[in-house]
Amino acid sequence: MDKTSNVWQSETIGRGQSKVERNNTQHKYRNLRIRRCNFDDDDDVLFEEKNNVGIITLNRPKALNALNLSMVKKLYPKLIHWxxxxxxxxxxxxxxxxxxxxxxxxxxxxxxxxPAKGAEIGRTFFHHEYSLDHLIGHYKVPYVALLDGYTMGGGVGISVHGKYRVATEKTTFAMPETTIGLFPDVGGSFFLPRLSHKSLGLYLALTSYQLKGKDVAKCGIATHYIPSQSLPDIVSKLIETPKCVEDILKSNSESLESYKFSLSSNIDTIANAFSAPTVEQIVSRLEQKNDEFSNKTLTTLKKMSPISMKITQKQLKLGAGKSLTECLQMDYRLACSAVEAKSSADFYEGVRALLIDKDKSPKWNPPTLEQVTSYMVDQCFELGPNQDLQFNH
Structure with missing residues (x-):
């Protein structure tokens, strides 16, 4: 969890040093947002075209290439055009x-x-972000994402729904949203229930556990595993013969048939505990198991937003039977509920504690699982005003 926090903090530091924020601290936030929407950062995404291959480079390295509205608004029309x-x-x-x-x-x-200003900003951002994720999930052109490093949250959304996802030894995957009072969005409700091991997706979602390197491909998040140092050569080959993408990736990937998944010794515990019908029963089963892994997992769960965990458990259960389109529409309703603080303001409190004040001591409300009612969870899934997400590509 500390590593995840450090990554999110690095991302925030990069944003905190932006020219717009330094020069406009005396202005109202609405003016700051408008300037950002007008694409202040001309080079935050780079586009190249070689031999009828489109190459996208997310170009905010000081912010670990964190995805903002400016980037999303550049990516979507370019992908449509290509x-x-x-x-x-x-x-x-x-x-x-x-x-x-x-x-x-x-x-x-x-x-x-x-929430007074965050609701509008959040609805706008998530609308554009999820529309981009949906486009990638239905993209008619072969799409290769090189997951060479941190791949978390929004970064997962713009990669995991594409046809080809290449992991390397530098890949670190996580869906850390319950850490900040949110839920695994960007279509997490679609891909997490479909991973190779039973209930692994819910375990990853509730604990924000990080998968690294070969594990990312072994469980199905990535489609191929290739050493990082080989990527420049792979890209050159793909540009030279783009219609041979399948053969190029396959012939250069390492076989993981004999590789042992790092969680394999605990996969039965995960399957048993995280298949429980409620989060309270997940906790109970881990307490009954009472081994090192279970106790460590319990310690992690106690740090997470109680309402986020209950929303996440229901979200992934529903997502297992939905299409990607339906999952993203459900995610948008949940995201709107979060930014509107419909049942709880935990999203605001979680970001404050982890990324703004960095005291790492969020005051969750409700503070316990037992105090989170079914009504509080269910109303977040209901379609409210301005929460209907339709896709037009």
Whole structure:
């Protein structure tokens, strides 16, 4: 959990040093947001075209390539153009800096001024972000994401739904949203229940556990595993013969058939505990197991937002039977409920504690699982005003 926190904090520091924020601290936040929406950072995403291959580089290395509205608003129309007008043979997306593919989304901008302003900002950001995720999930051009470094939250959304996802020894995957009072969004309700091991997705979602390197491919989040030092050569081959993407990735990937998943010794405990019908019963089963892994997991769960955990458990259960489109629409309703503080303001409190004040002592409300009622959870799933997300690509 500490490593995840440090990544989120690094992302915040990068945003905190932006020129817009330094020069406009005396202005109202609305003016700051408008300037950002007008694409202040011209080079936060770089686009290249070679041999009918589109190459995207997320270019905020000091912020670990964290995804903001400016980037999303550049990515979406370019991908549409490459698909429908230029008709590219292949699209490759990567992160600049050598440390991170994309470490998450810009949650600080949404939350820093509370629900009164955060609701509108959040609805706008998540609408654009989830529309981008949906486009990638239904993209007609072969799409290769190079997950060479941190791949978390929003970074997962712009990669995991694409056809090809390449992990390396530098890959660190996590969905850390329950740490900040949110839920595994960006289609997490779609891909997490479909991982290779029973209940692994819910375990990852509730604990924010980090998977690294070969584990990311072994459980199905990545489709291929290739050493980081080989990526420049792989990219060159893909550009040279883009229509051979399948053969190039397959012939250069390491076989993981004999690789032992790092959680394999605890996978039965995960399957038993996290298949329980309620979060309280998950806790109870871990307490009954009472071994080192279970006790460590319990310690982690006690740090998470109680209402976030209950929302997440229901979200993934429903998502197992939904399409990606339906999952993203459900995620949008949940995201709107979070930014509107419909049942709880834990999203604002979690971001404050981990990323703004950095005291790492969130005051969750409700503070316990027992105090989170079914009504509080259920109303977050209901369709409210301005919460209907439709896709038009």
């Amino acid at each position: 698909q429908n007008v230029d008709r590219k043979d292949l699209v490759i997306i990567q992160g600049a800096g050598g440390k991170s593919f994309c470490a998450g989304g810009d949650v600080v901008t949404i939350t820093r001024n509370g």
